[in-house]
Amino acid sequence: MGFLEELRALFPPGRLLSKGAELAPYESDALTAYRKRPLAVVLPERKEEVVEAVRLCYRHGVPFVARGSGTSLSGGSLPVEGGLVIALNRMNRILRLDPKAKIAVVEPGVVNLEVSRQAAPFGLYYAPDPSSQPISTIGGNVAFNSGGAHCLKYGMTAGHVLALEVVTPTGEVVRLGGESLEGVGPDLHGFFVGTEGLLGVTLEITLRLLPRPEAYHTLLAAYGSLEAAGNAVSQVIRSGLLPGAMEIMDRLAIEAAEAAVKAGYPPAEALLIVELEGPKEEVEEEAKLLAQVIEESGALEVRIAQSEAERQAIWKGRKAAFSAVGRLSPDYIVQDGVVPRSRLGEALKEIGRLSQEYGLRVANVFHAGDGNLHPLVLYDGKKPRELERAEELAGEILRLCVRLGGSLTGEHGIGVEKKAYMPEMFAPEDLLAMERVKEALDPKGLANRGKVLPEGVVDPCLEGAHG
Amino acid sequence: MAEVRPTSLLEVQEAVRLHPRLRPKGAGTKPALSAPREGEVVLDLSGLRGLLQYEPEEFVFTAYAGTPVKEVEEVLRAHGQYLPFHPPLAGRGATLGGTVAAGLSGPMRERFGGLRDFLLGVRFVDGEGRVVRGGGQVVKNAAGFPFHRLMVGSLGAFGVMVELSFKVFPSPRATQTLRLTYGNLAEALAAMERLRVLPLDLLALDLIPPATLEIRLGGFPESLGKRLKRLQEILQKEGEVLAEDEAHWEGVRNLRFLEEAPIWVKVPSTPAWVPKLEDLPLGPRRYLAGGELLYAGMEAKGLASLRQAGIPHLVLKGAGDALFPHPPEAFFRQLKLALDPRSRFPLG
Ligand SMILES: Cc1cc2nc3c(=O)[nH]c(=O)nc-3n(C[C@H](O)[C@H](O)[C@H](O)COP(=O)(O)OP(=O)(O)OC[C@H]3O[C@@H](n4cnc5c(N)ncnc54)[C@H](O)[C@@H]3O)c2cc1C
Ligand SMILES: Cc1cc2nc3c(=O)[nH]c(=O)nc-3n(C[C@H](O)[C@H](O)[C@H](O)COP(=O)(O)OP(=O)(O)OC[C@H]3O[C@@H](n4cnc5c(N)ncnc54)[C@H](O)[C@@H]3O)c2cc1C
Numbered sequence: 001m002g003f004l005e006e007l008r009a010l011f012p013p014g015r016l017l018s019k020g021a022e023l024a025p026y027e028s029d030a031l032t033a034y035r036k037r038p039l040a041v042v043l044p045e046r047k048e049e050v051v052e053a054v055r056l057c058y059r060h061g062v063p064f065v066a067r068g069s070g071t072s073l074s075g076g077s078l079p080v081e082g083g084l085v086i087a088l089n090r091m092n093r094i095l096r097l098d099p100k101a102k103i104a105v106v107e108p109g110v111v112n113l114e115v116s117r118q119a120a121p122f123g124l125y126y127a128p129d130p131s132s133q134p135i136s137t138i139g140g141n142v143a144f145n146s147g148g149a150h151c152l153k154y155g156m157t158a159g160h161v162l163a164l165e166v167v168t169p170t171g172e173v174v175r176l177g178g179e180s181l182e183g184v185g186p187d188l189h190g191f192f193v194g195t196e197g198l199l200g201v202t203l204e205i206t207l208r209l210l211p212r213p214e215a216y217h218t219l220l221a222a223y224g225s226l227e228a229a230g231n232a233v234s235q236v237i238r239s240g241l242l243p244g245a246m247e248i249m250d251r252l253a254i255e256a257a258e259a260a261v262k263a264g265y266p267p268a269e270a271l272l273i274v275e276l277e278g279p280k281e282e283v284e285e286e287a288k289l290l291a292q293v294i295e296e297s298g299a300l301e302v303r304i305a306q307s308e309a310e311r312q313a314i315w316k317g318r319k320a321a322f323s324a325v326g327r328l329s330p331d332y333i334v335q336d337g338v339v340p341r342s343r344l345g346e347a348l349k350e351i352g353r354l355s356q357e358y359g360l361r362v363a364n365v366f367h368a369g370d371g372n373l374h375p376l377v378l379y380d381g382k383k384p385r386e387l388e389r390a391e392e393l394a395g396e397i398l399r400l401c402v403r404l405g406g407s408l409t410g411e412h413g414i415g416v417e418k419k420a421y422m423p424e425m426f427a428p429e430d431l432l433a434m435e436r437v438k439e440a441l442d443p444k445g446l447a448n449r450g451k452v453l454p455e456g457v458v459d460p461c462l463e464g465a466h467g
Numbered sequence: 468m469a470e471v472r473p474t475s476l477l478e479v480q481e482a483v484r485l486h487p488r489l490r491p492k493g494a495g496t497k498p499a500l501s502a503p504r505e506g507e508v509v510l511d512l513s514g515l516r517g518l519l520q521y522e523p524e525e526f527v528f529t530a531y532a533g534t535p536v537k538e539v540e541e542v543l544r545a546h547g548q549y550l551p552f553h554p555p556l557a558g559r560g561a562t563l564g565g566t567v568a569a570g571l572s573g574p575m576r577e578r579f580g581g582l583r584d585f586l587l588g589v590r591f592v593d594g595e596g597r598v599v600r601g602g603g604q605v606v607k608n609a610a611g612f613p614f615h616r617l618m619v620g621s622l623g624a625f626g627v628m629v630e631l632s633f634k635v636f637p638s639p640r641a642t643q644t645l646r647l648t649y650g651n652l653a654e655a656l657a658a659m660e661r662l663r664v665l666p667l668d669l670l671a672l673d674l675i676p677p678a679t680l681e682i683r684l685g686g687f688p689e690s691l692g693k694r695l696k697r698l699q700e701i702l703q704k705e706g707e708v709l710a711e712d713e714a715h716w717e718g719v720r721n722l723r724f725l726e727e728a729p730i731w732v733k734v735p736s737t738p739a740w741v742p743k744l745e746d747l748p749l750g751p752r753r754y755l756a757g758g759e760l761l762y763a764g765m766e767a768k769g770l771a772s773l774r775q776a777g778i779p780h781l782v783l784k785g786a787g788d789a790l791f792p793h794p795p796e797a798f799f800r801q802l803k804l805a806l807d808p809r810s811r812f813p814l815g
Contacts, residue, residue, distance in 0.1 A: 100660060101737055123664060145609045152526075152606055158616060159584040172797040180735035181759040182581060183620060184570065184781035185794045186814075188802075190583050190616035194609055211666040237524055240547055240637040278668050281694050285687035338605045342524050370607040407608040414610060426600065426611055433599040433806065434612045440801035452611070 003060040007040060007084075010052050015090075017041040026085050029070040029077040031417055033387065038065075038079035045090050047107075047165070047203040053086055054201060055171035063449040066201045068109060068137030073334050074415030076144060076196055080449050086201060088139050094118055095204070102209045103162060103179060108139025108202045112146075115207060124209040127154045130411065131319055139202050145194030147411035149245040149318075152369040154210075156411070158193040163206035166192060168199070169442035179206060196413050197448040199441050213244070213277035217287045218311045221299035222268035226250050226364070229270035230344045232297035233368045236274060237341065239293045241286055244277040246369035252328065253321045253363040253376070260324035263317030266301045272368070273314060321365045322376070329361070329378035331387070335394045336412040337401030341371045350400055351375055358393040360386070372410035373401070399424055414452045422454045469503075474514040476590075476598065476629050482510055483627065484596040489811050491623040493533060493565030499731075499782045499789045500569055500622060510627060512564055518542060519630060520604070526635050527587065527604055532564030532628040539563065549638040551579040555762075558721040564628045569783065570620025571733065573720035574671040574683070577756040579636065582619055588632035589615040593625065594807030604632045617802070620781075622790065624814035625806040639685025642670065643695055644715065647706035649678040652745060656758075658702055660738050663757040667698065671716065674754040675724075676745060683716065724751050728764020730785035734778060736761045747772045790814070 001009075007016055017023060018040040027035045039062070044050045057064045063083035070077050079085050091107040094115065098104075099122035104115055112133040115126040129148035130136055136146070142164070147156045154160075163177030177189035192199060223229040229248050236243065249257065249271045258265055265271060274294075276286045287304075294302055305311035325332055339347045348364065351373075355362040363376040375397055379390035398408055402424045409418060422431060435453055438445070471486070473479045483489065486508040492501040493512055503509050512533035521528035523546040530539055536550070536557040543549055553573030554566045561571075567589075572581035579585075588602030591614070601614025618628055649655040655678040662672055662682070671683035684694055699705055709715060718724075725731050728750045736744060738758035749772075752763035763769070773780050774791060782789045793799075794814070803814070 099664060101739060102664065123666070145613070147607055147609070153579075155580065155584045156607065156609065158613065159580055166798070168797060168801075174795045174797040176795065176798060178735060178779065180737050181576075181756065182570075182572065182733075182735040184733060184735060184779050185790055185792075186621040186624060186799065186802075187570070187583055187616050187619040188794060188798055190619060191613055191802075192798075193616070194613045211664055214666040234524060237526070240640070242637055279666065279686075279690075279694055281690035281697075282668065282686045285690045338603075338607055340522070340525050340527075340605055342522060367607070371605055372607045406605050407603050408610045410607040411609050418610075422611065425603075427598075429597050430600045430611070433593065433597070433601075433614065436805040437612060437802060440805040441798070 003056065003062055004040065006056050007042060007053070010049065010056070011042050015043040015045070026067065026079060026087065029072040029075060031073055031075045031078070031415070034075045034078050034416060036079045036081045038085045039082045041085040041087055043087050043090050047091070050086060050201055050203055051167045051171065051173055053084065054167050054169065057084055057446055058169065058171050058444065061444055061446070063446045065448050066139065066143070066197045068140030069111070069135045071132045071136045072140065072144065072415060073336070073412045074409070074417040076413050076415035076451060077140070078416055083449070088137065099124060101179065104207045104209055106138050106205050106207060108137060108205060110138050112136055112138060112141055119209050123212055125212045126160065126207055127210050128157045128160055131322065138205050138207070142193050142202050142205060143195070143197045144411065144413040147372070149247055149367055151367065151372070153242055153244050158190055160208050161189055161193050161205060162208050164189045164192055164202055165204040166200040166202055169444070169447040173203070177206065181208060196415065196452050198438055198452055200447060215278065215280040215283040216311060217276040217283050217290070218305040218314055219274045219290060219294065220303045220314050221272045221274070221294050222266045222301040223270045223272065223298070224268070224300055226270045226348050227345050228298055229272045230348065230368065232272055232294065232299065233344070234342060235293050235297050236290065239289055241276070241290060243274050243369060245273065245275045247273040247318050248364070248366055248368040249318060249321060250364040252361060253325065253365045256324035256328050256363065257317035257321050259327050261316050261320045263313055265317055268300060273318060318365070325363050325376045325378065328363070329380065331379050331381045333377040333379070333390050333394045335373070335375045335377060335397050336409050337373050337398050337406060338410040339371045339373065339401050339404045339406040343404045344368065344371060347373065347400060347404055351397055354393055354396050358389055360390055360393055367410070370410070371406060395421065416451055419452055419454045470509040470511055472511040472514045479510070479515070479592045479627055479629055480596045480598065483592050483594070483811065487809065487811060490813060491564070491568070491627050493562030494535065494560035499784050499786055501565070512562065512627070515629060523548060526606060527632060528635060529588070529604055529630055529632040530563055532631055533562050536561050536563060536566060543635055544638070547637055548635045550585065550633065551636050552576045552582045552585050553720050554582070555720050555722055558717060563631050567618050567628060567631060568621055568623050569781070572760065574673055574716060574755045576760070577672050578668065578670045578685070583616060585634045586615050586619060586631065587634055589618050589628055590630040591618065591626035591628045594809055594811045599626065602632065606634050622813050624803060624812050626812065639670065641688040641691055642683055642685040642712055643691050644709040644712035645682045645684070645695060645698060645706045646709065647680045647702065647704050649680070652677050654678065655680055656738060656741055659758060663738070665701070671755070672757045673719070674741070674758055676752060683712065719753065722762055724753055725762065725764035727751065730765050730767070730770055731783040732763050732765060732770065732773065733781045733783060734761040734763060734773070735759070744778070747776065
């Protein structure tokens with residue numbers, strides 16, 4: 001039997017898509033500039049079906065891509081031409097929520113926000129909160145080690161995953177990790193998180209839950225320059241405070257957010273949001289110190305949320321910023337680099353210069369607390385060469401981040417979008433180690449082929465031999 | 468006993484290429500993990516020490532793997548910062564590399580998480596003598612395969628760590644400890660389980676069998692008193708307050724309570740497993756981090772009972788076979804093959 005026939009025996013009609021029109025929605029992810037036509041899409045409802053599909057792929061040598069909600073901004077869930085897409089949205093059950101143990105065991109297609117929603121009656125929540133949390137899946141979050149606004153204090157997805165059940169590219173099923181916060185032996189589940197689907201498909205995930213903070217103190221400060229807002233972040237850190245989140249938006253992003261959701265932001269060159277969270281007595285003391293620091297930082301206007309509604313209003317504009325930028329420009333690229341916090345000012349200045357040089361507007365929204373920049377490069381795809389120029393500019397920004405000692409990605413992953421830049425951040429030996437790991441676990445190179453690892457890495461041991 | 472003591476990255480590479488079987492060692496303190504087996508050469512990393520980079524404002528430092536934890540903590544303290552996972556045995560000379568390889572966290576892991584949450588990057592020498600870097604030196608990073616997380620608890624299986632980068636946090640300005648003794652284990656356990664799910668931001672929450680809880684609070688001196696009072700109200704119990712608690716917790720993290728025991732074991736736990744663990748013939752012990760982590764001292768029969776019950780554990784001192792169970796073959800074996808194909812390192 002051929003591959004498709006065997007798939008047909010496994011999946012009933014309606015859960016195996018192979019016709020043109022059915023495939024179209026799966027041809028790209030949120031990075032729509034890239035498109036590939038898969039051979040077929042399967043929609044498993046049980047983990048056994050995923051395992052069987054992977055084993056079939058292995059037997060027939062067909063490449064496959066696991067897919068959650070397809071919100072990847074780096075082309076991570078882009079299909080391989082002629083390969084299989086394993087779409088996991090229907091595996092969306094929370095299998096167990098144990099408030100006493102503070103864990104949730106979930107299928108990979110569970111939507112991030114749903115975990116917190118189900119945990120809320122017990123006073124618990126799931127901390128990692130990518131802006132895409134109303135739609136992105138835990139499986140996708142695990143593959144990308146997703147982040148959000150709270151990473152400085154709470155870390156990324158990796159810290160919140162206690163165990164994984166995974167099917168390796170050769171079709172073996174393994175359980176990594178356990179139910180305790182602690183483990184013994186190599187942290188294999190920790191290693192799996194962030195490998196972007198290159199080492200297998202996640203079948204089940206055990207997450208840790210945290211008690212919801214008791215009190216929040218949310219402050220919005222307006223500044224006359226982006227630099228002043230950046231300096232304020234440094235001053236907050238130097239004071240010894242550890243806010244749950246610190247976010248900055250520049251004038252372009254503020255205007256976009258205002259136009260979209262009317263958050264009621266004051267007009268300014270830059271806005272800083274600082275949120276403290278913790279036990280109420282502690283937050284009260286921290287708020288006094290924060291007030292003093294912000295006053296000394298030269299803020300033009302300061303607002304403090306007096307109610308949950310006011311807090312939500314402050315966050316609403318920030319959370320809408322990405323999509324709101326769509327109002328300013330027909331197209332844009334969301335970039336995702338990281339710089340050491342103390343070099344934010346330098347990075348922003350250089351981004352401003354590059355924006356001038358390329359003649360393209362760049363809106364800046366970023367997680368200032370952890371140096372994670374999200375420059376939005378605005379362009380018009382209908383104008384000749386503008387996409388190319390935008391991509392070049394975005395690439396320059398990435399190089400800048402690496403040069404300043406940061407990273408190519410804070411949370412969106414490498415995918416196809418950034419793999420060409422991997423050699424800027426990693427030495428050939430680092431990349432070779434990744435390749436050797438990939439090869440050992442996936443000898444036929446089937447799992448998410450063509451992502452993360454750049455083509456043509458030269459083995460430094462052989463380099464001399466080539467003369 | 469053959470022993471090599473490299474003082475540079477190049478010398479580590481050389482040693483790895485030269486010797487077919489190696490056992491890395493940090494402070495050289497610990498028989499169970501760092502004592503060489505038949506045919507192994509000891510790779511003593513104490514010559515690779517020192518801070519390479521530390522910018523307090525970034526909450527990040529990078530140091531050689533052979534650096535004693537204590538040395539790093541002194542520098543951090545001068546800037547009002549600390550390693551929140553509270554690495555154990557710092558007072559006894561534990562190094563950063565040994566702490567990562569053994570995968571050890573201490574009592575204050577309760578507040579912000581364990582070792583795995585604070586390791587940001589690594590530079591290591593793999594089994595072929597190649598230098599590999601994983602992770603980075605910024606608090607947020609998702610680029611490439613996270614080799615640094617693979618090192619946590621690895622017992623040196625994939626390579627010799629040379630440099631490590633960690634995230635740090637501002638230290639609490641003041642601390643206080645509340646000690647409460649209950650009538651029996653069930654009562655103490657019930658109180659602990661209750662505290663675990665409340666948003667109280669406890670620095671440490673330990674259960675000391677048979678029925679004592681120790682709770683550490685940290686924060687602004689102005690708020691600590693109020694928080695302590697609220698805690699007593701929640702528990703409806705006064706308890707004993709230790710205001711000067713630093714020395715006490717240093718003793719705990721240095722596992723002083725295990726001193727008399729011949730065998731030291733780390734056991735991942737959960738509150739639900741505590742009654743089962745309490746049925747075993749274990750010696751002195753303490754459950755850290757709300758019951759998630761047990762350090763226990765014991766004699767041979769205690770260890771045998773853990774094995775018989777199939778409970779995962781790591782022996783830190785006193786027995787030959789350190790790790791139970793062996794990591795899952797289907798994933799571990801391939802990683803080992805990729806990074807240490809000649810099986811030079813432990814867990815071969
Ligand atoms: C508006 C918007 C805002 C965003 N904000 C953030 C943010 O704040 N922080 C952030 O980190 N990201 C953000 N993202 C990016 C994206 O939402 C995240 O990366 C998310 O984790 C992707 O989840 P998904 O379910 O859509 O995965 P997909 O896009 O479907 O897949 C992502 C990757 O995961 C792999 N994958 C999916 N499921 C599995 C599985 N079960 N096993 C193995 N591999 C699997 C895929 O192959 C692919 O490589 C944003 C995206 C958008 C569109
Ligand atoms: C006086 C004293 C008494 C102590 N008593 C004991 C005792 O009797 N028994 C005991 O078990 N512990 C004891 N300790 C505890 C020990 O110090 C801690 O367990 C500590 O965490 C281990 O750190 P280390 O640097 O000493 O590592 P080591 O004990 O040297 O090594 C621990 C593990 O890490 C690996 N490793 C170390 N460095 C690297 C590296 N750079 N790269 C890769 N792998 C590495 C080793 O191979 C080993 O698997 C004691 C310490 C002292 C000083």
